[in-house]
Amino acid sequence: MSAATATADPVEAHPGRTARRPARARARRANLTGWGFVAPATAVVLGLSAFPAVWAFILSLQDWNGFGTAEPVGLENYSAMVSDAELHAAVTHTVVYTALFVPASVLLGLLLAVLLNRRIVLIGVYRTLIFLPFVASAAATGILTTYLFNPQFGLVNNVLRVVGLPQQGWLEDPAQAMVVITLMSLWGQAAFTTVIYLAALQDIPAELTEAARIDGANRWQAFWHVTFPQLAPVTVFVAIWQTISAIQLFDLVYTTTRGGPLKATETIVYYLWSAAFKDLELGYASAVAYGLFAVTLLITIAVTLYSRRTKVGAF
Amino acid sequence: MPIPHRRRAAFGTLTLLAAATTLAACTSSPQGATTLDTEADVTLTWWTGQADAAQTILEGLAQEFEDEHPNVTIDISSGAPSTEDLLQKLSASFAGGTYPDVSYAFGSWASELADSGRTLDLTEQVADPEVGWEEFSGAARQTAQPTGDVTIGFPAVVDNLSLIYNTTVFDAAGVDYPTEDWTWEDFREAAKQLTDPSTNTYGYAYSVSGTEETTWQFWPHLWQRGGEILSDDGTTATFNSEAGVEALTFLRDMAVEDKSVYLDQTDTKFTQLFASDRIGMVTSGPWTLYDLGVAGTSYGVVQLPGVDGVHTTVSGPDLWVLFDHEDVNRAYWSYELIRWLTDAEQDVRWNVEYGNLPLRAAEIDTPEFAAQVEAMPGLDVMAANGVNATEPRPTVAGYVKVSEAVGTAISQVLQGQGEPQEALDTAAAQATAELADQ
Incomplete structure (x- = not known):
């Protein structure tokens, strides 16, 4: 095909004769060129996203340990999820984490953005400092967490000891571990919501607030009735974004507690990772992954529809 | 330099072809030699x-x-x-x-x-x-x-598990060094004496991560008391026998009552703490000696304590x-x-x-x-301790799941949740079901 195309247009070397070239051949050549450009990217996307996704779906209908022969089991993996107590516990942990993390990161982001959205000395330094933890990898954050919150030798308990408060188990106490993980991921992730809110705040014309102030609104009223409604689309966006990243929590758990103590911090993604790579139940783990995918998709669709109907316009 | 148009078209097609060939190459494999030729490359x-x-x-x-x-x-x-x-x-x-x-x-x-x-x-x-x-x-x-x-x-x-003791910690507490003839009761007594909450010093350390590290440390206790992990045909978990319950009760008493055991959630921290003289004894293998050498810790090694003169260890x-x-x-x-x-x-x-x-x-x-x-x-x-590695770990398919069930039970009990008998019964039922699944 390429040879035919090439011989059909001896035009390139003689630009003056362009007009005589048949339009169909030109269109076909343009098409091919276009495909040539997108082919590498398409191959990457198909190879690294679509192909694994399809394969994972096929796996989810099989019983396979990664080595022996895979046995087709139909929807058995999916029905096993219904009665899997450990999975249900992992779902609960994930929901608890999401409920703690999402509102906190949105509020904290908003607060920090408002504080940083002013002209004061060294503002650039403050903004950089707030953003810095976001750049640190979750692995580094995790290792830092284990040092800070070690019950026997950690800094936090040392501080408590100095001020005379009782020692805490932190990451080794099943009741506190999830809270500590939430705190540490807030430390890293609040920067993200801050940056988004900061950008949104700077898009709001100053005249609006000024007008409200002239009309007699106090600062809080001006913020709550004028500025905040303008931030609604951004709020919807960061809430969805943070929810999706919260239900996919894995790295911080992996580097701190490995799902412990007593599986109190085992999230859905950690559970499916351990099902796949520790228990070698690749089929079941794929089914859990598809379950998680369905939930994420539903949340996104629901919120998108809602925001379209109410004209918040986040998407 | 801009590429002339004609070549661009050919280039595009080539890329597609290349991508297709690469994908095809993933599935084909060359035919291997069928007659032995020891001189062939x-x-x-x-x-x-x-x-x-x-x-x-x-x-x-x-x-x-x-x-x-x-x-x-x-x-x-x-x-x-x-x-x-x-x-x-x-x-x-x-x-x-x-x-x-x-x-x-x-x-x-x-x-x-x-x-x-x-x-x-x-x-x-x-x-x-x-x-x-x-x-x-x-x-x-x-x-x-x-x-x-x-x-x-x-x-x-x-490798195999031996008892490694930190002489600095022993000297500071004025406790005699472990000997070859130690029983687990001697071990428990020493751990109690070495423990000092005011300096955060522990007598012993045990992993409660629930991984194979947690599990394999338990097998010598089980074997020395005459217990078995699985039935002879490898289909039923038998570690919840009287021997198993006794073994886990012993560890639970040390961890919960004596509070002489540092419960490590990570599998790695206890070696570091031992190296920095915060833990008196660990049961570990040759790889630890290397770390201790690097850290400059002064230590001694002896075979595991025993039950009635039986010092069975586990080998991996x-x-x-x-x-x-x-x-x-x-x-x-x-x-x-x-x-x-x-x-x-x-x-x-x-x-x-x-x-x-x-x-x-x-x-x-x-x-x-x-x-x-x-x-x-x-x-x-440690090399001599090899003779005590008489019992193999099970090699049945599904051992990883047996290990996980036991590891979870041990972690729970050592952290004060659940009773040895009950926890091991649950784990055994789970392990047997997993074995039947294979």
Whole structure:
């Protein structure tokens, strides 16, 4: 095909004769060129996203340990999820984490953005400092967490000891571990919501607030009735974004507690990772992954529809 | 420089073609040799699962083998960022058809690998008296023959658990050092005396991560009391017997009542704390001695405490697994390479040189081993402790799930949640169900 195309247009070397070239051949050549450009990217996307996704779906209908022969089991993996107590516990942990993390990161982001959205000395330094933890990898954050919150030798308990408060188990106490993980991921992730809110705040014309102030609104009223409604689309966006990243929590758990103590911090993604790579139940783990995918998709669709109907316009 | 249009079109088509060929190449595999020709050129891929100094030693040996046999090229690499990741890597390489000729493998993977149908069977070759197969420890041989019918490789590294004590902590508390004749009651008493909450010092440390680290530390307690992990036919979990309950009760009493045990959630922290004189005793293997040497900790090594004079320990033999590429030349040279490597003459320059235990008992008398003991005191005690590794860990498929069920039960009980009998019964029921699933 390429040879035919090439011989059909001896035009390139003689630009003056362009007009005589048949339009169909030109269109076909343009098409091919276009495909040539997108082919590498398409191959990457198909190879690294679509192909694994399809394969994972096929796996989810099989019983396979990664080595022996895979046995087709139909929807058995999916029905096993219904009665899997450990999975249900992992779902609960994930929901608890999401409920703690999402509102906190949105509020904290908003607060920090408002504080940083002013002209004061060294503002650039403050903004950089707030953003810095976001750049640190979750692995580094995790290792830092284990040092800070070690019950026997950690800094936090040392501080408590100095001020005379009782020692805490932190990451080794099943009741506190999830809270500590939430705190540490807030430390890293609040920067993200801050940056988004900061950008949104700077898009709001100053005249609006000024007008409200002239009309007699106090600062809080001006913020709550004028500025905040303008931030609604951004709020919807960061809430969805943070929810999706919260239900996919894995790295911080992996580097701190490995799902412990007593599986109190085992999230859905950690559970499916351990099902796949520790228990070698690749089929079941794929089914859990598809379950998680369905939930994420539903949340996104629901919120998108809602925001379209109410004209918040986040998407 | 802009590319002329015509060439661009051709370039685009070429890219598509290239992408298609690459995809096609993933599924095709070349036909292997069917008649043995030991002079033919072969290239072997060898995943060592090692890093740093260990990898350097093996690379040197591979080079030596290549020099001796010029028609053999060895493509040697770690295979994965950590030994644990090799399992994932092997699974992926089977799917892609690009698996190695030889790979390091943890003993606990043996059944799964044998199950893959991609391993060579060396049973006939290792029957040759020249190989000296009987010189490997029983546990190591059994792991290389996970199903009993096929031999999937050679023992690569052997180890066992011994009692390592920190002399600085013992001296500070004025407690006598452990001896060979210690019972677990002596052990418990010493741990209690070493523990000092005001300085955050603990007598003993136990992993409660719920992994195999948690589980295998428990097996000596079970075996010494006469218990068994599984029934003889390997279908029923029997670790919840009276012996198991007694063993777990003993550990629970130390952790919960005496509070003399540092409960480690991570598997790694207790070695560091031991090295910095915060923990008096750990039960661990040769790899710990290396870390202690680096940290400059003063320590001693003795066999595990016992029950009625029985000091059974647990051993975790790892393997060199050989894979089948339906090519007799590659199979021949893979076997020759690993047989050569695990020979006493080479093993003193690899395992002994690196600080692992010798694979074969005969190496204990070599000057190389004596030099290593000089550098890592206690290594000789650990090597001698090999005779106490009489019980193999189960090699049935599904051991990983048995291990997980037990690990969870132990972690719960040591952290004060649940009773030994109840927790072990639950774990046994779960393990039996998992075994039936296989």
